[in-house]
Amino acid sequence: MNRRDFLQLSGLGTAGALMLPTFPTLGRAVAPEALLESPLDVALKKRLADAALNAATAKGASYVDVRIGRYLNQYVVTREDKVQNLVNTESYGVGVRVIANGCWGFAAVVDAKDEAATARAAEQAVAIAKANAKLLKEPVQLAPQKGFGEVSWKAPITKNAFEVPIKEKVDLLLSVNDAALKNGANYVNSVLFMVNEQKYFASTDGSYIDQDIHRIWPIFNVTTIDPKTGKFETRQSLSAPVGRGYEYLQANPSDKVTGVTTRYNTRYDMLEDATAAAQQTKEKLTAKSVEAGKYDLVLDPSHLWLTIHESVGHPLELDRVLGYEANFAGTSFATLDKWESKNFKYGSPQVTLFADKQQEGSLGAVGWDDEGVNTKRWDLVKEGTLVNYQAIRDQAHIIGEKESHGCCYADSWSSVQFQRMPNVSLAPGKSPLSVDELIKDVQKGIYIIGDGSFSIDQQRYNFQFGGQLYYEIKDGKIAGMLKDVAYQSNTQEFWNSCVKVCDERDYRLGGSFFDGKGQPSQSSAVSHGSSTARFNGVNVINTARKI
Structure with missing residues (x-):
């Protein structure tokens, strides 16, 4: 696919371009109705797998795994009162990975429906491996893995997003845009990303695993301009990409987190958030510009997930540690x-960071990874001390593990599976503590909500992070909105400054809906959880441009 066709298909020439660090393999364009066709029969998939x-094995492979995948994508892209793009794609094929003569080999075939x-x-x-x-x-040293026979796993959704009429999705996004414009925004774009991975795995270990995975991400970006000065402010949605169905967009009061602004848990009110975003961008135009210096930071989970992703998730990928x-x-x-x-102190005693691919509603949740390993939870940093990494079957022996952690993934049937970040999260505090109680003894601080621009070095050590909303804390109380805020630190210093969770x-x-890694690049989706946490004495800079 050439670049022009890619841009036309994906809509990256429009609103989506500013929202995506890495775009996934799409497949071929299809009619929306094709996304509702039944998955390939499990009995047929087993026959195809057995043939491979x-x-x-007959050609001399000592190990074989087969992945049969059907990948469905639908993206709806709007701006103000117009639909800018509608993307429906499907990709189907079979990938075969083997070990022969002690070495990996891989080959794939598109649209394969015969043995x-x-x-x-x-x-x-096998020929490639040899x-x-x-x-x-x-x-290759492959950690042993028992076979599971014929098993299955399905994402626990209650409303399949692909079954919702496109008109309903378009109407939602246009109503979101309209709400933002009516509340003072000058520009707004919104996108709805929906993904369904229908994956079948079989191996010579004796596993035949059928999985049905769903993900959804509603997102918008609001811009408001001061007509007198020409200055502008933006605010992105506070939604999280999730491993759920369309029910995620049907919010109720119990899913809302109140405070200086409304945030959301297992459900999301896109219309309410867009209304608030437009009002907050107007407020940001007249907000006080931050004074650079040391502050105690109170970081909301809608912000902290990205810091976890970049300063914990990536540096503890074992292949990255090994230089791969x-x-x-x-x-x-x-x-x-x-x-x-x-005894390496990654963080303070309040910091326990764990990995898993099991949390319900998370982007990384599956029953088995792409090597047929059943998923689990394990600690990476326990009470401040570095205790483990993320490892797959051919890496486990390097760190003395007897089995894989179950974090192997490929973004397509045509891609080779390799170690990918699982969900990595900060464990909640053990003692009862609310956000108000966390803030009440902060004398000079900043409360940060939402993720923003960031920069981190190639060793994932020195970094800078911004957000969407910033509130000054004085003498234990919220004192008003700030702007032009970013904090700088290094990974070890930052996590050791954590005093309360x-x-x-x-x-x-x-979480990240499109996390890029590898050459050729692959995209994965991963969630990061936390409760609001406090970090003392962090360096804050003023990001305002001086012209």
Whole structure:
């Protein structure tokens, strides 16, 4: 696909361009009705998989796994009173990965619905593995994994987003835009992203796993201009991308978190948020510009998820630690010697950061990963000390693990699966603590809500983060809105400055719908949870442009 066709298909020449750091493999454009066609019959998928397993084994493979995938995407893009793009895509095919002569090999075939095609792909994968083996320095060491037989997992959705009429989705987005404009915004764009991954995995371990995964992300961006000065302010939606169905957009009062602005938990009110965003951008135009200096920061989960993602999730990917990602994504300051010391203080005693692919409603939730490993939870940082990394089957032995952590993923049937970030989250505080109680003894602080621009170095150590909304805290009380705020720190200093974390009542998920990694680049979706947390003595800068 050439660049012009890609832009036309994806809508990146419009509102979506500013919202996406990495765009996923799309597939071929189809009619919306095609997205509602029934998945491939499980019995047929098993026959296709068995043909590949048998063919690869016959050619000398010591291990084989087969992934049969149907990937559906629908994106609705609007701006003000116009629909700018409607994207419906489908991608279907089979990928076969093998170990032969101690080396990996991979091949894939598009639209394969007969056993001869999957068998040919398997034979090609074995031939590639044997060719690769001529340059092999040491054989692949694959952690053992029991087979699960014929099993399945489905995302616990109650309303399939693909079954909702497009008109209803368009009407929602246009009403969101209208609400923002009526409340003073000059410009607004909104997008609704919906994904369904229908994935089947089979391996010589004896697993035949059928999974149905759903994700959704409603997002908007509001801009308000001061007509006298020409200055402008923006505010992005406070929605979180989630592993849920269309029910996510049917909010009720119990899903709302009140305070200086309304935030959301397992459901989201897009219309209400757009109304508030327009009003807040007007307020930001006249807000006080922050004075640079040291502040105690109170960080809402809608903001803190991104700091977790960049300063914890990425540096604790074992392939990155080992240097495998150095050419593209960088390395990690959290080197093996720090972990081996058993006393590296990643954060304060209040900081326990855990990984998982099980949290209901999270982007990373599945029953089994793309190597057929059942998912679980494990600690990365426990009470401040670095205790583990994220590892898959061919990495587990490097850190003395007997089994994979279950965090292997490929974004397509045509992509090779590799280690991807699971959900990584900050554990809630153990003692009862509300946000108001967290704030009441802050003398000089800033309360930050929503994620914004950021920068972090290639070792994931020195960084700078902004947000969407900033509120000054004076003598334990909210004193008014601020603007031009960003904080700077390094990963170890920042997490060691954490002094308090609110309890589980405040725990919420944020996340990245399009997280890029690898060469060729792949996109994955991952959630990060936390309760509101306080970090003392963090350096804050003023980001206002001086012209």
